[in-house]
Amino acid sequence: xxNNLNDLSLSNTLMRPKPERSSHDVTIYNQIFDAILSQRxxxxxxxxxxxxxxxxxxxxxxxxxxxxxxSQDCIVDIKPNRGASVACPxxxxxxxxxxxxxxxxxEIIREVVTLIDQDQIYALRQLVxxxxxxxxxxxxxxxxxxxxxxxxxxxxxxxxxxxxKFIRELIPQTSxxxxxxxxxxxxxxxxxxxxxLIDIIAQGDAQSAVLxxxxxxxxxxxxxxxxxxxxxxxxxxLFCEVG
Amino acid sequence: xxNNLNDLSLSNTLMRPKPERSSHDVTIYNQIFDAILSQRxxxxxxxxxxxxxxxxxxxxxxxxxxxxxxSQDCIVDIKPNRGASVACPxxxxxxxxxxxxxxxxxEIIREVVTLIDQDQIYALRQLVxxxxxxxxxxxxxxxxxxxxxxxxxxxxxxxxxxxxKFIRELIPQTSxxxxxxxxxxxxxxxxxxxxxLIDIIAQGDAQSAVLxxxxxxxxxxxxxxxxxxxxxxxxxxLFCEVG
DNA sequence: GTTTTCTTAATTGTAAACAATTAATTATCT
DNA sequence: AGATAATTAATTGTTTACAATTAAGAAAAC
Numbered sequence: 142x143x144n145n146l147n148d149l150s151l152s153n154t155l156m157r158p159k160p161e162r163s164s165h166d167v168t169i170y171n172q173i174f175d176a177i178l179s180q181r182x183x184x185x186x187x188x189x190x191x192x193x194x195x196x197x198x199x200x201x202x203x204x205x206x207x208x209x210x211x212s213q214d215c216i217v218d219i220k221p222n223r224g225a226s227v228a229c230p231x232x233x234x235x236x237x238x239x240x241x242x243x244x245x246x247x248e249i250i251r252e253v254v255t256l257i258d259q260d261q262i263y264a265l266r267q268l269v270x271x272x273x274x275x276x277x278x279x280x281x282x283x284x285x286x287x288x289x290x291x292x293x294x295x296x297x298x299x300x301x302x303x304x305x306k307f308i309r310e311l312i313p314q315t316s317x318x319x320x321x322x323x324x325x326x327x328x329x330x331x332x333x334x335x336x337x338l339i340d341i342i343a344q345g346d347a348q349s350a351v352l353x354x355x356x357x358x359x360x361x362x363x364x365x366x367x368x369x370x371x372x373x374x375x376x377x378x379l380f381c382e383v384g
Numbered sequence: 385x386x387n388n389l390n391d392l393s394l395s396n397t398l399m400r401p402k403p404e405r406s407s408h409d410v411t412i413y414n415q416i417f418d419a420i421l422s423q424r425x426x427x428x429x430x431x432x433x434x435x436x437x438x439x440x441x442x443x444x445x446x447x448x449x450x451x452x453x454x455s456q457d458c459i460v461d462i463k464p465n466r467g468a469s470v471a472c473p474x475x476x477x478x479x480x481x482x483x484x485x486x487x488x489x490x491e492i493i494r495e496v497v498t499l500i501d502q503d504q505i506y507a508l509r510q511l512v513x514x515x516x517x518x519x520x521x522x523x524x525x526x527x528x529x530x531x532x533x534x535x536x537x538x539x540x541x542x543x544x545x546x547x548x549k550f551i552r553e554l555i556p557q558t559s560x561x562x563x564x565x566x567x568x569x570x571x572x573x574x575x576x577x578x579x580x581l582i583d584i585i586a587q588g589d590a591q592s593a594v595l596x597x598x599x600x601x602x603x604x605x606x607x608x609x610x611x612x613x614x615x616x617x618x619x620x621x622l623f624c625e626v627g
Numbered sequence: 628g629t630t631t632t633c634t635t636a637a638t639t640g641t642a643a644a645c646a647a648t649t650a651a652t653t654a655t656c657t
Numbered sequence: 658a659g660a661t662a663a664t665t666a667a668t669t670g671t672t673t674a675c676a677a678t679t680a681a682g683a684a685a686a687c
Contacts, residue, residue: 164464164670190639200672201639206452213456215549221407222639222678237546244491244547248483303480304487306458307550407640433669443642444669465648465669 165199169207172197177216177227178289178313179282184229184321188217216313228317232367235318239362242311243355245304246292250354252299254347261298262343268294269339273332285316288331295338315361322365334360408442412450415440420459420470421532421556422525427472427564431460459556471560475610478561482605485554486598488547489535493597495542497590504541505586511537512582516575528559531574538581558604565608577603 173193176182193204208225211217218228230238272287289312296305334357341350416436419425436447451468454460461471473481515530532555539548577600584593 189637191637202671202673205639209449209452210456213453223680224639234546237544240491240544241546241550244487248487301480301483303477303484303554307484311546432667434667445641445643448669466650467669 165197166203166206166210169193169197169199169204170210173207173211174214174216174313175286177211178316179286180316180320181282182227184227184317186227188225188227190224214310214313216317228314230314230318230321232322234314235322235365235367236362238311238314238318239358242308242315243358245307245311246296246354246358247351249296249299249301249304249308250342250350251347252301253295254342254345254350256300257298257342262339265291265294265339266336269332269335272335276330276332285319288335289313289316291331291335318365319361322367324364324366331357331361408440409446409449409453412436412440412442412447413453416450416454417457417459417556418529420454421559422529423559423563424525425470427470427560429470431468431470433467457553457556459560471557473557473561473564475565477557478565478608478610479605481554481557481561482601485551485558486601488550488554489539489597489601490594492539492542492544492547492551493585493593494590495544496538497585497588497593499543500541500585505582508534508537508541508582509579512575512578515578519573519575531578532556532559534574534578561608562604565610567607567609574600574604 173182173188188208190201190204190208193207194201197204208217208219212219212225216228217225219225268287268291272284272291275287276284292312293305293309296308299305334353338350338353338357341353416425416431431451433444433447433451436450437444440447451460451462455462455468459471460468462468511530511534515527515534518530519527535555536548536552539551542548577596581593581596581600584596
């Protein structure tokens with residue numbers, strides 16, 4: 142089963158030793174988690190137990206375990222007797238998620254500035270290199286995933302597993318928010334800002350780093366259309382999902 | 385099943401309408417959650433599936449669901465093929481949990497000061513009245529629970545469900561930390577500080593309220609013995625749990 | 628033609644049986 | 658006696674079958 146949350150990685154791609162074979166439900170959990178994170182699975186998508194069971198060649202029990210965990214992460218919505226679907230964050234939730242990230246990542250940055258070493262700075266730069274490369278080659282999914290990985294790796298440097306766990310939850314939620322509310326035409330090319338962040342962190346300027354991170358997260362919100370108009374549409378999709 | 389996390393209540397005692405009968409696994413989840421929160425279940429306690437199944441008169445399937453959810457809340461520890469037990473936070477985790485609360489509850493207080501109305505202030509006072517009464521009558525469990533409820537209700541006033549969810553997780557974790565590391569002789573009589581907090585919030589002084597909350601949370605940490613000596617003991621209990 | 632009701636199909640929820648793993652006990656050997 | 662090996666018991670992990678619920682479609686009523 143192996144569901145101690147020590148392994149807080151977002152993706153199963155980069156920088157992951159993964160020595161031990163994990164149980165099946167963890168695999169399914171990771172795959173769906175990653176699909177949501179990288180926006181291959183969009184908000185509202187129905188997740189039928191049997192369908193997933195067939196795809197992953199396991200019994201529904203295993204699928205149910207994975208779905209339950211995803212629902213605890215607030216990226217899958219389980220309705221009694223109505224099954225699971227990819228969560229569809231409301232406008233209010235969208236704002237809350239960004240706000241929560243601003244608070245928590247500010248603190249993380251504060252810690253990171255005092256804790257980070259050269260190797261970790263190098264590793265972060267490599268990660269953003271990879272992110273940039275994927276975005277430039279129009280490998281959209283990987284680009285989004287790696288952008289999330291950057292924030293997660295930053296959290297890990299802070300050494301606070303509790304805050305890291307929260308950020309690990311908020312990152313795929315942010316992906317859903319972006320998928321749902323991104324203004325048309327805005328490509329999420331965050332790598333430039335990520336490079337800036339690393340530079341300021343490397344300089345050891347805590348206050349500037351915190352401000353820059355906050356600006357970075359606010360910019361995500363600016364790229365969203367959270368207007369009243371969208372609140373209406375949101376209700377529509379909500380009904381669509383119910384009926 | 386009903387596991388949408390909209391109902392963020394900690395206990396099933398006070399101020400809970402609970403109109404619809406929830407599914408069995410939710411009941412078990414709530415009961416164990418409450419037992420941990422109110423320190424009737426102590427860190428390290430083994431939670432055998434069959435035993436719980438018999439107590440609650442359901443199949444192990446339901447028990448397993450509840451345990452999985454509790455483990456996602458970091459208050460139950462599930463080891464593959466070795467079963468579940470009440471989590472035993474390390475000294476490091478203890479520090480992290482308090483730190484996370486300081487950050488998040490600071491923001492919550494900021495929101496609360498601008499949002500709270502007279503009815504909510506009255507309700508909070510009532511809650512602390514109840515807390516005080518229980519502590520004075522030496523109903524330890526209820527006192528602890530109600531102390532947690534105060535922080536949770538405060539979070540709810542902030543209207544930020546994301547931050548409230550985090551606090552809802554951190555409160556029982558704090559209970560475990562206190563149960564494990566409280567210095568002998570320190571009774572956790574937090575109601576006096578809770579009254580103070582309400583007063584300052586009612587006055588609308590955001591900055592003072594934030595500072596007081598931070599002091600309140602730091603005082604919890606001061607009541608703990610997180611010394612090196614305890615780190616050693618912690619390893620011992622860890623082995624005890626394993627073997 | 629529209630609404631309502633009944634029937635059927637699909638999907639989720641629960642329990643119980645079986646398999647796999649780990650812990651405890653007994654038996655065996657030095 | 659002490660240590661090792663084999664056996665048994667206890668516990669967890671997974672699958673399958675069945676029950677309950679909901680969605681969809683067909684027939685009947687207005």
